[in-house]
Amino acid sequence: MSVRLSRLLSVLITVPWVMTVALTGAASASGQPGDRITTNATYHNDAGVVGADPHVFFDEDSGYYYAYTTKGADPGYRFGIYRSPDLVTWEHVPGGALDVDDGTQWGHDWFWAPEVYHNSETDLYYLFYSARLNENVAEHFRHPDFEEPSKLGVAVAESPRGPFRNITDHPIDYRPYDPEYHDVNQIMGPEQKKPPETLAEGRTAPLGTYIPSIDPNVFFDDNGRIYLYFSRNAYRNWVWDHERGKYIETSNIYAVELTTEWWHDPTGRTMPTVRPRYVNANKDPQDPPGVRKDGFTPILNYRSDKQEWENAHVNDYRESGGELKDRRWEEGSTVVKRYRNVDGKRVPVYYLLYSANHYKSSEYGVGYAVSDSPLGPWRKSDDNPILRQDPRLPMYSTGHGDVVRSPDGSELYYVHHGRPSPTSNRRLYTERMRFLPEQPDVSGAASLAIDQSVGDEPIPSGVAPYSLTTDESLIDVGGREPTELRWTVSSAAGAAMDLSDPLNRVAVTLGPSSSVVVDSDADSATVSGDQAGVTALTLRYQRRRAGGDHADVDNIFAAGTAGERHEPVAATIPVVGCTSTITGTRTAALRIDRGVICLKGATVTGPVHVASGASLVAVGSTIAGPVRARDAGSVWLSDTTVSGPVDIRGATGLVRLDGTTITGPVAVTASPAAITIARSVVHGSVTLRGNLGERAISVGDNIIDGLLKCTGNASKPTDVLHPNSVHASSSGQCGKV
Structure with a gap:
């Protein structure tokens, strides 16, 4: 019989690749307590990216989120790859995850549900996926005409962009076998769509079948143990429904524990294997030598935890005139872990999100189950489904996603597929996901919610600053x-x-x-x-x-x-027609009598004087002396250091001090030009006086050691929501700047 493993004790050994939910505070801007950085940027689900069954992870090495999807690869490749800085604006990575011509492909078609995991110690990326065999089918499933012979494969790469290469030219060496199943397909008609009419007839079918596997999901627990969750194909899993009095072909979720040697292999050449206790756990003593019949742990099924919303297709055979089978689906799992406080102790809670019903159906949706152990027992939430088609939103057939943190770890998101119309291809959607400890379930575990939206939502926390x-x-x-x-x-x-x-x-x-x-x-x-x-x-x-x-x-x-x-x-x-450009060191004072002199990464070891009608533009430069301009055109100092005062009088063009450090006071007077002093450090006072032009004067985001004095200006100076840090005081028109 199938293996039901006992609960695991949780040992709190933190490992960096675990999807354990421990939400942190937002990142600090300056490192001071209470400092935080946000943005007014928003996102909305515009359904602009084609993709199905997405798996997403944040790659710290590159700063990108990577999404891997069933659809979206270029010709000659399997599995689309997208990357995004913000979980929303996805950029297609050319090619795909698997090269169909690399000589290692064991799968024929039905390449589904890719998931990628990064080992930060070895810097290797592992791709788990499912595919269908077209060779050696009888070797794996006993019957050469087994219609859906899906298995799980693993490939490895040194970059999240791929290319991934199969570790071996065959799937994972795992042969799950159900010895208690009556294989009714062997007594069904050639179309294989109508099962026996009665349970008694079904029980005349031979016992035992090998299990086809899809939708792998790997969970790395923080005690170092690794679990593989997968879905048993609905094919060849006819389950008698006592309430409806008929067989329904059913997809369930199972799990096994994996070994860990493959994960720690720095070469990436070791194929994952199941723990020895699963190998031949379901073998009969009468079986001949060489026969493999491995065990598994049941995780989710309809029979043991019935929920009505999962019954959207149980009458499809009749309603389609015999074209479709009566079916149920529980697939597309993803597991996360969270801790809660019980009497002062941290108690682990495991959450498994899954999809039910056919992916094209309006009833397709996402539910979740909770357990205190990775291998169960699991109990489905009474709130299911927590994501489904909402008649108020242009989003259809929602399901099969992945849980991922915001960049700063303070928020969770569920990235899933859906459709912008009932007939369109599947697209990627990003939704906020929340744990609700104030709304616990019957066991005291926080409930789970997904905030479905196509409106403007705040960008994930930690994406900013841009x-x-x-x-x-x-x-x-x-x-x-x-x-x-x-x-x-x-x-x-x-x-x-x-x-x-x-x-x-x-x-x-x-x-x-x-x-x-x-x-x-x-x-x-x-x-x-x-x-x-x-x-x-x-x-x-x-x-x-x-x-x-x-x-x-x-x-x-x-x-x-x-x-x-x-x-x-x-x-x-600055856009300028430079009369002359200085890029090196000038070991003397600089006098500009005409035209525009541009300093670009230059050093001037003396003062700079700008005469009437002339202009100065300095970027990334150093001036070891004061800057004085009288009736000049423009004075533009950007990311520049001035060892001395800056005195500008009567300038007719642009005056801009941006990201500049000035040792001495700054005075801009009698200048009708647009004036900007921003992001600068002034070791002295700043005076703006008698500037009678109608153009804007902005003084913002500066550190000023002395006074900030503004009087007699035609345009009142403003900080444009960028307050200054003034160590003395602000007065006159700048009293509130």
Whole structure:
């Protein structure tokens, strides 16, 4: 008979690859208690990515989430691979997980339900999957005409992008056998769709059948033990339903414990095997030598824990006029572990999510079961299904997903497949998943909820802060040749957003007005034209909302009682026709009498004076002396260090101090230009006085050691939700900046 294993004792030995749910607080922005980073970015399920049976994991080495799907591979490959910085904007990885021509393929078709696990110690990635044999069928299933001979395979790679290569050219050496099953297919007609009419007739069928396996799921417990969950194909598993008085072909979920040697093999050449106690556990003493009949542990089945929602297809034979079989499905499992406090002790609780009913059905959905041991007994939740087709939402046939944490570990998500219409292909959806300890089940375990949505939802915690970087810090159009500019938007983990995805966009603006032409696409632009003075090219990261509009994305920094500080995910680059460009060291003072002098990664060992009508643009440079400008055009200092005061009077062009450190006071007076002082450190006071132009004056996100004084300006200075840190006081028009 089949093996029912006893409960396991939980030994609390933490291992890094366990899907144990221990939610943490959000990441700290500055390392200070209470500091946190969020964003106003949102996502919505736009059903833009084709995929089925998704398995998702976060790859810390690359900062990307990787999703592996039954569908989505390029021709010549099995299993689609996608990557995402945020669990939402998925970028297709060319090719697929398995190369069909690599010489190791034992499967013929029905390549289903891939799952990938990363061992951080060996840095190897293991792909588990199911496929159907077309050779040696009788060797594995006794009957050469066995219609659904599905087995489980394992491949390995050194990268989550693959290519994965089968460890061996055969499936896992595991032959699960059910000795108590009456194999009624042997007494059924040639179409194999109508079972015996009575239980008595069914019991005349020969005993015993080998079990076809699909939908593998590997659970790494935090005591170091490894479990393989899988679904027994509904095929050749006709179960008598006493209430309905007929046979129904049924899919169940089983499990075995695996050995661990394969996981710790640094070469990745060891095939996973089941624990010895399963091998031949169901063999009869009368069986001839060489026969394998392995055991298994039943996990979920309808008969022992009946739920009505799983009965959507029990009358399909009659309703289809004999085209379909009467069937039930319990498959697509994924297991997570959580701890709860009972009388001061940490008690483990295991949750198994599964899908029921046919994947094309409107009744297809997700339920869960709970246990205090990986091998059960399991009890289904009374709240099932917790994910199903909602008539209020354009999301159909929802099921078979995977549980994954947000980047900072504070949230859980369920990534599953569904359809945007009843007839479309399956697509990927991402939903927030929550444990509800305030709503426990009968055993005291927290209940589980999945928040199904196609509206705007907060981006997963820990994706932010975003960064927008460019490959050029200055665009010089003075040479009359077009300049190429490329940009990247990255997550906090350093993973690049796919800017060709319709959910992402970088808006490009140029101003003040200019004769320069900018021809842009998703992640680059060509800048051409003749620019006499200085203008600004601004890039602003945006995300599309569910309503179709795009919204600017900010990083939001909050530190205790200091309030929120919004930082646009943006970059502003000077566009200028440089009269001369200095890139090395100038061992003297610099006087600019005409045109535009550009400093790019330069060092000036003396003061800089900008005369009437002339302009200075310095990026990534060092100036060992004061900067003074009188009736100049533009003064632009970006990511620059100035050892001395900055005094700008009467500038007619752009004035911008951005990411600059200044040892001394800053004064901008009588200048009608747009003025920006941002992200800078000023070791002195900042004075803005008598600037009578109508253009905006912004002073935000600065650290100012002295006073911040603003008087007589036509435009009132603003910090644009980026408060300054002023060590002395703010006064005048800057009293609240």
